[in-house]
Amino acid sequence: xxxxxxxxxxxxxxxxxxxxxxxxxxxxxxxxxxxxxxxxxxxxxxxxxxxxxxxxxxxxxxxxxxxxxxxxxxxxxxxxxxxxxxxxxxxxxxxxxxxxxxxxxxxxxxxxxxxxxxxxxxxxxxxxxxxxxxxxxxxxxxxxxxxxxxxxxxxxxxxxxxxxxxxxxxxxxxxxxxxxxxxxxxxxxxxxxxxxxxxxxxxxxxxxxxxxxxxxxxxxxxxxxxxxxxxxxxxxxxxxxxxxxxxxxxxxxxxxxxxxxxxxxxxxxxxxxxxxxxxxxxxxxxxxxxxxxxxxxxxxxxxxxxxxxxxxxxxxxxxxxxxxxxxxxxxxxxxxxxxxxxxxxxxxxxxxxxxxxxxxxxxxxxxxxxxxxxxxxxxxxxxxxxxxxxxxxxxxxxxxxxxxxxxxxxxxxxxxxxxxxxxxxxxxxxxxxxxxxxxxxxxxxxxxxxxxxxxxxxxxxxxxxxxxxxxxxxxxxxxxxxxxxxxxxxxxxxxxxxxxxxxxxxxxxxxxxxxxxxxxxxxxxxxxxxxxxxxxxxxxxxxxxxxxxxxxxxxxxxxxxxxxxxxxxxxxxxxxxxxxxxxxxxxxxxxxxxxxxxx
Amino acid sequence: xxxxxxxxxxxxxxxxxxxxxxxxxxxxxxxxxxxxxxxxxxxxxxxxxxxxxxxxxxxxxxxxxxxxxxxxxxxxxxxxxxxxxxxxxxxxxxxxxxxxxxxxxxxxxxxxxxxxxxxxxxxxxxxxxxxxxxxxxxxxxxxxxxxxxxxxxxxxxxxxxxxxxxxxxxxxxxxxxxxxxxxxxxxxxxxxxxxxxxxxxxxxxxxxxxxxxxxxxxxxxxxxxxxxxxxxxxxxx
Numbered sequence: 031x032x033x034x035x036x037x038x039x040x041x042x043x044x045x046x047x048x049x050x051x052x053x054x055x056x057x058x059x060x061x062x063x064x065x066x067x068x069x070x071x072x073x074x075x076x077x078x079x080x081x082x083x084x085x086x087x088x089x090x091x092x093x094x095x096x097x098x099x100x101x102x103x104x105x106x107x108x109x110x111x112x113x114x115x116x117x118x119x120x121x122x123x124x125x126x127x128x129x130x131x132x133x134x135x136x137x138x139x140x141x142x143x144x145x146x147x148x149x150x151x152x153x154x155x156x157x158x159x160x161x162x163x164x165x166x167x168x169x170x171x172x173x174x175x176x177x178x179x180x181x182x183x184x185x186x187x188x189x190x191x192x193x194x195x196x197x198x199x200x201x202x203x204x205x206x207x208x209x210x211x212x213x214x215x216x217x218x219x220x221x222x223x224x225x226x227x228x229x230x231x232x233x234x235x236x237x238x239x240x241x242x243x244x245x246x247x248x249x250x251x252x253x254x255x256x257x258x259x260x261x262x263x264x265x266x267x268x269x270x271x272x273x274x275x276x277x278x279x280x281x282x283x284x285x286x287x288x289x290x291x292x293x294x295x296x297x298x299x300x301x302x303x304x305x306x307x308x309x310x311x312x313x314x315x316x317x318x319x320x321x322x323x324x325x326x327x328x329x330x331x332x333x334x335x336x337x338x339x340x341x342x343x344x345x346x347x348x349x350x351x352x353x354x355x356x357x358x359x360x361x362x363x364x365x366x367x368x369x370x371x372x373x374x375x376x377x378x379x380x381x382x383x384x385x386x387x388x389x390x391x392x393x394x395x396x397x398x399x400x401x402x403x404x405x406x407x408x409x410x411x412x413x414x415x416x417x418x419x420x421x422x423x424x425x426x427x428x429x430x431x432x433x434x435x436x437x438x439x440x441x442x443x444x445x446x447x448x449x450x451x452x453x454x455x456x457x458x459x460x461x462x463x464x465x466x467x468x469x470x471x472x473x474x475x476x477x478x479x480x481x482x483x484x485x486x487x488x489x490x491x492x493x494x495x496x497x498x499x500x501x502x503x504x505x506x507x508x509x510x511x512x513x514x515x516x517x518x519x520x521x522x523x524x525x526x527x528x529x530x531x532x533x534x535x536x537x538x539x540x541x542x543x544x545x546x547x548x549x550x551x552x553x554x555x556x557x558x559x560x561x562x563x564x565x566x567x568x569x570x571x572x573x574x575x576x577x578x579x580x581x582x583x584x585x586x587x588x589x590x591x592x593x594x595x596x597x598x599x600x601x602x603x604x605x606x607x608x609x610x611x612x613x614x615x616x617x618x619x620x621x622x623x624x625x626x627x628x629x
Numbered sequence: 630x631x632x633x634x635x636x637x638x639x640x641x642x643x644x645x646x647x648x649x650x651x652x653x654x655x656x657x658x659x660x661x662x663x664x665x666x667x668x669x670x671x672x673x674x675x676x677x678x679x680x681x682x683x684x685x686x687x688x689x690x691x692x693x694x695x696x697x698x699x700x701x702x703x704x705x706x707x708x709x710x711x712x713x714x715x716x717x718x719x720x721x722x723x724x725x726x727x728x729x730x731x732x733x734x735x736x737x738x739x740x741x742x743x744x745x746x747x748x749x750x751x752x753x754x755x756x757x758x759x760x761x762x763x764x765x766x767x768x769x770x771x772x773x774x775x776x777x778x779x780x781x782x783x784x785x786x787x788x789x790x791x792x793x794x795x796x797x798x799x800x801x802x803x804x805x806x807x808x809x810x811x812x813x814x815x816x817x818x819x820x821x822x823x824x825x826x827x828x829x830x831x832x833x834x835x836x837x838x839x840x841x842x843x844x845x846x847x848x849x850x851x852x853x854x855x856x857x858x859x860x861x862x863x864x865x866x
Contacts, residue, residue, distance in 0.1 A: 097666040097667060097829070099667070099669075100669075209664070209820075209826065210820050212664050213664070213816060213817075214817070216661050217661065217813045217816050217817050219669060219701060220661070220700075220701055220812075220813060223671065223701065224806060224810065269817050270817035
C-alpha cells in the first residue's frame with residue numbers, strides 16, 4: 031500500500047525520523063570533539079554563526095527542522111543516515127571518556143570515532159564504522175561511559191487505527207507532535223550543556239591543549255547493559271515524553287554526575303597559575319632568615335652558645351668607624367656577605383672553622399649580650415679567623431673575655447694609641463654585654479690587643495719555659511671568667527671591665543717582659559680546660575693561613591675570641607692539644623718577630 | 630491569576646552578579662519559548678570570571694571552559710536588547726531599595742481581542758505563563774556601576790575573603806544550575822497550556838517583564854493590574 035507522503039502518518043513518521051536525527055545532532059554536536067583536519071576552528075565552533083535567523087537561505091532543509099539550526103557536526107551527519115531505516119528501534123548514544131595510556135602518541139590529537147551498529151538484525155546492517163585515526167585505540171586506554179542517551183519511539187498498539195482517523199485530528203496530532211518535539215529538543219539542547227560532560231567537551235576543544243583524555247561516542251540501537259558499578263554511579267534523567275496518537279517519543283539519560291577527577295588529574299594546565307602573593311624564598315629575602323635561626327641550631331653537639339658574632343655587628347653597621355684600620359673593612363665586608371647568605375650555617379672555609387662556634391658562651395645570655403637589636407643574631411661563630419697561637423693571645427689578653435685585636439702590622443710601629451679602634455668587630459665573649467657599642471668595645475679591646483701584641487713578641491724559648499711570672503692586670507684571666515661567662519656582669523660592667531684593662535694597660539703599666547708573658551701563658555695553659563677535638567681541628571685548619579698582615583689582623587681577634595671562649599666552655603684538654611697549641615704559639619712568635627724585624 | 634506559574638528558586642547574588650544571573654535565567658526561559666526558527670547562541674557566563682579579574686591578589690588564569698557557565702540565547706538581537714534594558718531597571722531598583730527581596734516576573738500572554746469591559750479599554754492580555762525569578766541581593770557597597778558586568782570592584786585580597794568568595798561562588802553556581810534544571814523540568818512537564826505559536830520569528834509569544842520587590846507598594850498594584858487585564862476566571866465566559 032502506497033503511503034501518501036502528505037498523509038498524517040507519513041508526516042508523523044517523518045517528524046519522528048527527523049526527531050531522531052535532530053536529537054543525535056544535538057547530542058553529538060556537544061559531545062564530539064572537533065577534528066582539526068576538518069578545518070574547524072575553536073572560535074568558529076564555539077560560537078554560532080550569525081545570530082540572525084534571517085540567514086536561513088544558507089541553511090539546509092534539515093536545519094530548519096524543529097526550528098533549530100545547529101552547527102555542523104560531521105559525526106552526527108554521518109550517523110544520521112543510518113537511522114533513517116527504522117524509527118522503531120531505540121537509538122543509544124554512549125558518550126565515552128577515554129583516558130589515554132602512557133604510550134600515547136601526543137603528536138596526534140584527533141579522537142577516534144567509532145560507530146557500532148549492533149542490531150538484532152545484524153545481517154541487514156552488518157557494519158562498523160570507525161574513523162581514520164586510532165589514537166584512542168583500545169590498547170592501554172581506559173574507557174568509561176559517562177553518558178548514555180536513549181532516544182526511542184514507543185508505538186502504541188492499535189496505532190494504525192487511530193492514525194487513520196479524522197483528518198482534523200490527525201493534523202492536530204502532527205502539529206501538536208511537532209510543537210512538543212520542538213519544546214523537547216529545546217530542553218535537550220539546554221540540558222546537554224548543563225551536564226558535566228559538556229565541560230569536558232569544551233576542554234578538549236579548547237585550543238592549544240594536549241590532554242590525556244578525550245571523548246568518543248558510540249551510537250547503537252541496542253541498549254547494552256552497563257556495568258553494575260557504573261550504573262550505580264549514574265543518575266537518571268528523563269525528559270517528558272511527547273505523546274502522539276500512535277506512541278510517544280522519549281529521551282532518557284543516564285549520566286555520571288561527577289567526572290572531574292578523571293580530567294583534572296590528567297589535564298595539563300592551560301596556562302600557568304600565578305601566585306602573586308608568594309611569600310618568597312630564602313634567596314629572595316635571605317636576611318629574613320637571620321633573626322629566626324636560633325643559636326643551638328648551629329652547634330648541636332655543644333652547649334648552646336648565645337654569643338652573637340662579630341660580623342653580625344658589621345652587617346648592621348652601615349659604615350665602620352672611620353678610625354677602623356684598613357683590614358677591617360675587608361673583613362667586615364666578607365663577613366657581611368657571609369652573614370647575608372646563610373650565616374646560620376657554619377662557615378666552611380678555612381678562615382671560618384666550624385669549631386669556632388663551640389667556643390662561644392652559652393646562649394642564655396646571648397641576647398643580652400647583643401649591644402643593639404640591630405645586630406642580627408647570627409648563630410654563626412664569631413669571625414672564625416683562627417690563627418695558630420692566637421689562643422695564647424686570647425689567654426693573655428683576656429680580662430673580661432674581651433676579644434683582642436692584634437694588628438700585627440702595627441706592632442712594629444709606635445704603640446697604638448688608645449683612640450684607634452682597630453677592631454672591626456667585637457664578638458662578645460660574655461653573655462652580659464648588651465649595650466656596649468662597637469666603637470667603645472673596639473677601642474678598649476684594641477688597647478688590650480696592642481698591649482698584648484707587645485707582650486707577645488716572644489721568643490720561642492720563652493714560650494716553652496714557664497716563667498712562672500704572673501701577669502696581673504687585664505691579661506690575667508680569672509677562672510670565673512672562663513668557667514662561667516654567663517655570670518658576667520651587665521653592659522656597664524662590661525665596659526667597665528674593658529675599661530679596667532685599659533687602665534691597667536695604660537701608659538702607666540710598664541711593658542712586661544716577654545718572659546713574663548710567656549710564663550703567664552703557660553700558666554694559663556695549665557689551668558685552661560682541655561680544648562675540644564674540633565677546636566684542635568680548627569687550629570690545624572688555620573695553621574696554613576697566610577701570614578699576611580691583613581689576615582693576621584683579622585684572624586687574631588677571632589683566635590683570641592675562640593681561645594677564650596674555648597677556655598670558658600671546654601673543660602677537657604689533652605696534652606697533645608696543648609702541645610699543638612704551643613707549637614702554634616711558636617709560629618706566632620716567629621711571625622711577630624719577622625714582622626717586627628721588617629718594620 | 631491564570632496561567633501556569635513557576636516560582637524559581639531564590640538566588641543569593643551580589644550586585645555585580647545580578648546582570649549575568651538574570652541574563653542566564655531569562656534567556657534560558659526565552660529559548661524555550663522562542664519556538665520560531667532560531668540559531669542558538671552559546672554564551673559563556675562571564676559571571677565567574679569576574680571574580681577572577683577582581684581577585685587581583687590571587688589571580689589565577691584558568692581555562693574558560695573549566696570555570697565558565699554558559700547559557701543559550703535565541704540569537705534575537707531585539708530580545709537581547711530588551712532583556713538588558715529590563716536588567717538595568719532591575720539593578721536600579723535594587724540599588725534604590727537595598728536589602729529587599731527582589732523579583733522579576735516574566736509573563737507570556739496571548740493578545741485577545743479587545744474586550745469592552747467597564748474597567749479597562751486595553752487589549753486583553755491573557756497570561757498563560759508566569760516565571761518568577763527571585764533574587765536576594767546581598768548588601769554590598771555600591772563600588773561600581775551596575776551596568777557594567779565587568780566589575781571593577783576591588784575585592785579584599787585577604788585569604789579568608791577569597792575562600793569565602795569561592796565558596797559563595799560555588800554555591801551560586803550550584804543554585805543557578807538548580808534553577809536552570811527547574812526551568813527545564815517545568816518546560817517538559819507543562820506543554821499543553823502553550824497557545825498556538827503566533828510568530829515564527831524571535832520570541833514567538835508576547836511577553837512582559839515586571840520588576841517588583843517585596844516591600845514595593847506597587848508590587849501588589851502590578852498584580853492587581855494583571856488580574857484586571859486577565860480578568861477573573863469567573864468573569865470570562
